[in-house]
Amino acid sequence: MRRPRWWTELILIALVYAAYSCGRLLARGDVAAAVDHGLAILRFEQSLGIDAEHPLNRLFTSTPALGIPADFAYASLHYLVTPAVLVWLFRRRPAHYRAARTWLTVSTLLGLVGFTLLPTCPPRLLDAGHGFVDTMARFSAYGWWGGEASAPRGLGGLTNQYAAMPSLHVGWALWCGVMLWRYGRTPLLRALGVAYPLLTVLVVMGTANHYFLDAVAGAAVMGAGLLLAPYATRLADRVLDRTSGGMTGGGPGGTSGGMSRGGPDGTSGGMFRGESRRNSPLVSGGWETSAGERIPGQRPAPAAADDTPASAR
Template identity: 45%
Template structure:
């Protein structure tokens, strides 16, 4: 009986091998950066679209970016903290959650890793389809990185040539922060983890607007990218599961 019960018990999903996973993540990130930097960089068109975004938000009474940017620039400590949050947390938090899933929640790791990939793929498609200038490139807005002399991954100055400045729609800062929150909340065992996880994307959205790096609609686009990524990743897992059924060849 014991043997039969053990035989009928479902085996827990195994943790993927570490080095192939690291190689996969590094290659995907390098490909993401390379493709992102190939996004068409026509300033006139990107700026025109930025004004269209502002006009649409104004008609919907959602144009909060300028007021947030003014508030940030009026408080040095807030602006400097936001600059470093924008530059560091986007990568540090995402990598941290990936490592945590791999070590502590291996059964969930593959699903969330695939979700991050599909979400980012949709983000790249958005960059190509809709190159958009960030608010900091428009008159009246302040680039807080330049104004306060802090280090940042993006700015409107001479260092801007290092990366494409018009890959703003959708906001991957928003998409990745929502991904982190979803992964943590789904596996959380303590109430404070849920609260902090939920606060992270909320703070991220305020920061990307206060530093004049994104519009509110860019953040909405990031949410849509995550939703689309979820649909794609679920479809991919269903296809793989169907291919593994008896009578079908093994999934590649």
């Protein structure tokens, strides 16, 4: 049985996140252009009557019982829930882990492209005359953050505050919601899968960190990442095949690397197409480990159906 190695996954995710964080900083655009883009988004929303961030921000500002928890949610859940869902998938749903991780990675990199091409000033940094209050700054005495987004005090210079479009807070929350809804086996997990993305949309607008259209763009980026993820998987498998000298080849039917021709179910993307076929033992596209190389508590993938007569085994 081939399984993803937990330590290689940890290194990979750390490298992707580091690249994302550094790229986000390098993508800092002209402040004047970012403000112009923010105002253009706001005016477009107002023309359509969908500028929900205004009433939400007034509500969160005037009601500390809502504003303070929202600030904590904005500053922390983004960095806690997403890794927790990744670990949960790795341990409990290993057959679907790689496709899910690839989807998240591709979408995140697409978001970085958006930050580069369209630097956008968030509502909280617009001139006060536009009617927004920075709740993160207003209630900063209650948390670890300062007046510069959700960064800890004194580290505001390490974040790009003009990367509002698209909202990856919303994008990552949507990914988490899909995972919990699709693979959660209890009503509670599925309910959380619905509630978490919706709550995140309210939080990012109520704290004046994003426009409504930023949230829409975050969902669109995740959709694009979902479509591109199977191609990224096949490309990664080809690279692994070449660098390993063909050691990852020889899967069922002579294909190289089970995920290079699809997921563990034998289809492209694995997680979203034809999941009824689960007769392939390939999970990690060539990262083969021993049977015992799992992090504590990881459940084995479902046993493959075996139609071989007992006398031939």
